[in-house]
Amino acid sequence: xxxxxxxxNELLGQVDEKRAGHLALDFAQHALGIRQGEIxxxxxxxxxxxxxxxxxxxxxxxxxxxxxxxxxxxxxVAERWExxxxxxxxxxxxxxxxxxxxxxxxxxxxxxxVMRGSLIRCQDLAREIQSDIxxxxxxxxxxxxxxxxxxxxxxxxxxxRWQVRHIIETEPAPxxxxxxx
Numbered sequence: 001x002x003x004x005x006x007x008x009n010e011l012l013g014q015v016d017e018k019r020a021g022h023l024a025l026d027f028a029q030h031a032l033g034i035r036q037g038e039i040x041x042x043x044x045x046x047x048x049x050x051x052x053x054x055x056x057x058x059x060x061x062x063x064x065x066x067x068x069x070x071x072x073x074x075x076x077v078a079e080r081w082e083x084x085x086x087x088x089x090x091x092x093x094x095x096x097x098x099x100x101x102x103x104x105x106x107x108x109x110x111x112x113x114v115m116r117g118s119l120i121r122c123q124d125l126a127r128e129i130q131s132d133i134x135x136x137x138x139x140x141x142x143x144x145x146x147x148x149x150x151x152x153x154x155x156x157x158x159x160x161r162w163q164v165r166h167i168i169e170t171e172p173a174p175x176x177x178x179x180x181x
Contacts, residue, residue: 004160005127011167012123019171020122021058021102025051026170027122027163028098031129032091035136039091046074047095054099063103063110071099071107094129101125126163130156 012020029051032039039047053070057063078092088096099107100120137155138148 004157004164005130008126008160008164008167009123011164011171012121012126015122015167015171018058018102022055023167023170024098024101024122024125025054025058026166027126027129028094030162030166031094031133031159034133035091040077040089042077043074043089043092046070046077047091050074050095050099054103057106058102061106063106067099067103067107068110071096094125094132097125097128126160130159130163133159 012023015023028047032044032047032051036044050067050070050073053064053067057067074092074095075088078089080087080089087093097120101122104120134152134156138152141148141151
């Protein structure tokens with residue numbers, strides 16, 4: 001039997017840092033699309049802009065003013081307070097994590113300080129997105145717990161399948177074939 005999460009981990013382990021950054025952004029974009037109806041319009045627009053700016057920054061190899069501004073806008077529209085706890089609106093957290101995968105070192109250099117926490121890998125983000133999508137589908141299953149667990153497992157599997165297909169469709173053949181991003 002093919003174990004998609006294991007295959008995905010192996011595939012992501014073979015891509016270079018630049019490609020992993022682009023893939024992380026693509027994974028976040030896909031997750032936004034799935035949850036589109038629940039994400040506030042202004043948060044979705046800020047997420048989309050941040051992802052586009054991060055793709056651009058990865059290509060240039062530096063944190064661009066556009067990325068820094070897009071991140072500020074995203075936080076401005078997505079920050080929420082629950083009691084005494086700060087959190088991000090639906091969709092924004094995944095976007096922030098994806099940008100960290102591809103741009104954290106650039107952002108650290110641009111801001112001249114180290115962001116707290118260790119570097120997140122694309123594999124970590126892929127698993128986090130699978131888990132989030134699974135939980136999202138389970139919440140929408142109006143049946144008993146077994147049905148919810150099955151819905152979550154199936155949604156995680158389908159997300160992993162999409163991620164594997166996306167890598168296969170976008171990753172160039174060894175030696176490059178002119179389709180690189």
